[in-house]
Amino acid sequence: MSRVPNKVTLSIALKIINAMIRFAKDNEMLPGSYAVVDEGGHVIAFERRDGAPAATADIAIDKAWTAVTMKASGRILEVITRGQGWRLNVKHKGRLTIIPGAIPIIAHGRIIGGVGHSGGSAEDDLKIAQAGWAAIFREDDFESEVEERLSMARKLSKEIIKYVTDKSLRPVSVAIVDEWGEPLLLYRMDRAPFGTLELARDKAWTASAFRSFSENALVFYGEKVSTTNWNERVLPVPGGVALEYNKEFVGGIGIAGNEPEKDKEIIVEVIKKLDFQAIT
Amino acid sequence: MEEYDVTIIGAGIAGTSIARELSKYKINAIVIDKNNDIALEMTSTNMALVCQGGDSLTFRPGTLHAELNIKSIPLWPKLTEELGVPFKRIGGLGLIRNKSDYMKFLKMYTRAFRSSLRRDAPYYISENEFKPLQFLDRKSLKDLEPYISSKVLGALYDPNLSVTDPIKLAKALAENARANGIEFLLGNEIKSIEKNKDYFIVNTSKNSIKTKFVINATGINVDKIAEMVKARDFTYVPVKGILTDFDEETTELFSHQAFYLPRLGDPHVRAVVPIISGGLRVGIYLDFVMRTDKSLPSQGLRHNLNVIGDIIPGYPFRKHIKRTFFGIMPLTNAETGWHDFIVDIPNYVPRWINVVLGPAGVSSAPMLGKKVVDLLMMSGVHLEPKPNFNPSTKRGVGNE
Numbered sequence: 001m002s003r004v005p006n007k008v009t010l011s012i013a014l015k016i017i018n019a020m021i022r023f024a025k026d027n028e029m030l031p032g033s034y035a036v037v038d039e040g041g042h043v044i045a046f047e048r049r050d051g052a053p054a055a056t057a058d059i060a061i062d063k064a065w066t067a068v069t070m071k072a073s074g075r076i077l078e079v080i081t082r083g084q085g086w087r088l089n090v091k092h093k094g095r096l097t098i099i100p101g102a103i104p105i106i107a108h109g110r111i112i113g114g115v116g117h118s119g120g121s122a123e124d125d126l127k128i129a130q131a132g133w134a135a136i137f138r139e140d141d142f143e144s145e146v147e148e149r150l151s152m153a154r155k156l157s158k159e160i161i162k163y164v165t166d167k168s169l170r171p172v173s174v175a176i177v178d179e180w181g182e183p184l185l186l187y188r189m190d191r192a193p194f195g196t197l198e199l200a201r202d203k204a205w206t207a208s209a210f211r212s213f214s215e216n217a218l219v220f221y222g223e224k225v226s227t228t229n230w231n232e233r234v235l236p237v238p239g240g241v242a243l244e245y246n247k248e249f250v251g252g253i254g255i256a257g258n259e260p261e262k263d264k265e266i267i268v269e270v271i272k273k274l275d276f277q278a279i280t
Numbered sequence: 281m282e283e284y285d286v287t288i289i290g291a292g293i294a295g296t297s298i299a300r301e302l303s304k305y306k307i308n309a310i311v312i313d314k315n316n317d318i319a320l321e322m323t324s325t326n327m328a329l330v331c332q333g334g335d336s337l338t339f340r341p342g343t344l345h346a347e348l349n350i351k352s353i354p355l356w357p358k359l360t361e362e363l364g365v366p367f368k369r370i371g372g373l374g375l376i377r378n379k380s381d382y383m384k385f386l387k388m389y390t391r392a393f394r395s396s397l398r399r400d401a402p403y404y405i406s407e408n409e410f411k412p413l414q415f416l417d418r419k420s421l422k423d424l425e426p427y428i429s430s431k432v433l434g435a436l437y438d439p440n441l442s443v444t445d446p447i448k449l450a451k452a453l454a455e456n457a458r459a460n461g462i463e464f465l466l467g468n469e470i471k472s473i474e475k476n477k478d479y480f481i482v483n484t485s486k487n488s489i490k491t492k493f494v495i496n497a498t499g500i501n502v503d504k505i506a507e508m509v510k511a512r513d514f515t516y517v518p519v520k521g522i523l524t525d526f527d528e529e530t531t532e533l534f535s536h537q538a539f540y541l542p543r544l545g546d547p548h549v550r551a552v553v554p555i556i557s558g559g560l561r562v563g564i565y566l567d568f569v570m571r572t573d574k575s576l577p578s579q580g581l582r583h584n585l586n587v588i589g590d591i592i593p594g595y596p597f598r599k600h601i602k603r604t605f606f607g608i609m610p611l612t613n614a615e616t617g618w619h620d621f622i623v624d625i626p627n628y629v630p631r632w633i634n635v636v637l638g639p640a641g642v643s644s645a646p647m648l649g650k651k652v653v654d655l656l657m658m659s660g661v662h663l664e665p666k667p668n669f670n671p672s673t674k675r676g677v678g679n680e
Contacts, residue, residue: 026510073615103615130515137518
């Protein structure tokens with residue numbers, strides 16, 4: 001007999017996401033973004049399905065963050081703030097997202113993480129997020145088939161994690177973004193520090209935005225790029241790669257966790273196996 | 281392959297009360313259960329309360345939870361009389377320890393008045409079917425319950441609250457349904473269900489059945505069965521409740537159901553019920569668990585001893601423990617605590633009804649059957665009343 005987990009690991013986070021996707025598909029709900037965070041509110045796993053609006057990504061993540069850091073479901077916060085929760089948005093750089101679809105993961109009488117969904121109506125978001133939380137109480141696994149782009153991203157990230165594990169490298173965070181730099185998938189391996197996930201996302205964004213290795217953002221476009229603060233995501237550090245598939249630019253990938261050069265090497269080695277090309 | 285109009289999956293209190301209601305009509309229906317007998321799961325492990333008079337009036341108005349429970353109140357005496365099932369009005373006491381408790385009970389009292397006791401209320405119950413609630417001071421409470429703790433300052437008294445034996449009731453419902461023409465197929469676990477345009481094929485471990493309608497009343501496994509045909513549009517979390525029964529010698533200590541309001545940060549139920557077969561039932565220690573979890577943590581008994589010691593201090597309850605046991609029930613909206621029943625047809629799967637009850641499920645049984653019959657009629661089933669329906673005859677169900 002399996003027991004209720006007392007910590008959200010990457011594999012549990014993926015089970016939660018699969019359960020949410022399965023629920024959404026069974027009930028013919030719109031594709032959206034699915035986020036699972038740990039008890040500090042930091043992303044462990046995030047996926048955005050094909051066709052989901054890019055803006056839903058950060059809404060899903062911020063919903064999960066809100067549920068954890070406010071220790072309450074979005075539905076409760078909505079009621080206790082009497083529908084005026086949006087006023088609190090001036091706090092925490094606008095991250096507080098007091099809308100249904102934000103659920104704390106409660107197990108063993110405490111909050112061990114959070115689930116966020118964005119992409120449908122408030123009612124649908126709530127139902128999907130509930131389906132995610134309830135998955136940790138299920139023994140069976142939820143296999144969910146996803147659309148082409150997300151399934152490619154999943155394959156790529158699985159290969160990266162496998163490579164890192166096989167070579168006994170330090171655990172990493174993986175970020176895969178689309179051609180507009182918006183996240184499709186964010187995974188943080190167990191024991192990878194939570195800061196690595198934001199680094200990975202920034203590297204992926206930088207690679208995608210400049211269609212080159214992330215460190216080249218400085219080389220090609222001048223040293224001031226990193227210091228002008230025009231965009232807080234610019235991170236000209238090795239470990240971000242812009243990807244081509246069938247000679248077409250498809251997005252970027254970033255990883256963080258090891259020395260930057262090592263991160264870059266991991267990506268370059270792995271994408272070869274899957275017929276992606278790096279844009280140099 | 282056998283063909284039926286309606287297949288009810290699950291022979292607990294939900295499945296049997298639906299079957300009994302359907303047996304009043306000319307319809308070809310069958311009840312399937314994986315166990316070899318009736319009511320072996322959730323129905324047998326609960327507080328055994330029914331007709332939760334004042335309790336149900338305080339459920340949030342507008343929910344199915346409130347509707348089914350309140351509308352069931354007037355139906356209980358007749359139903360149990362027809363079936364010859366024990367039913368006893370014991371009355372309930374909401375215990376007041378301080379002003380905050382009093383204010384909360386006052387709020388509930390007002391809510392009950394608005395939802396059911398006023399003549400224009402949405403679930404109006406007439407006065408001869410429902411005795412009014414009243415607040416008791418310390419002295420009148422002592423007259424009712426001489427051994428009650430001196431910490432209790434008063435109570436909200438509900439004379440309507442009753443107890444029954446849910447297992448006997450489910451069996452009687454099933455036996456009456458069978459006598460009136462509903463078939464039972466026990467010891468058949470559902471393996472798969474195929475969805476076709478006009479019918480379902482239900483494959484069990486031993487049989488295959490073709491059916492036009494399916495009523496999924498499988499208790500804690502409703503979600504798994506519903507997923508077989510993509511009919512799960514709800515979510516619940518399994519919650520385990522640990523209860524303790526004390527032996528018959530404790531019967532004379534307490535004659536009413538009594539409970540404390542939950543405290544902030546303490547989700548466990550603190551209640552005592554004199555059960556109909558004698559002795560006190562105390563609980564409930566709650567925990568979210570895997571549905572197959574069979575463990576019985578010691579915190580459960582410790583909590584239950586604390587509860588009874590709080591309500592009736594100074595009695596050696598530890599020496600009178602009969603058994604400690606658990607039940608697992610589905611809790612919807614568990615993250616907010618706003619539990620509600622689900623008795624509905626999913627958006628994309630017609631001819632299918634999901635039934636999720638959970639806490640206060642037994643209490644809602646009489647109305648549940650009627651609600652499902654309504655849903656079937658809305659889905660276009662032609663239900664013609666049977667002229668020779670006999671509300672009291674019985675015919676045995678259950679595998680040898």
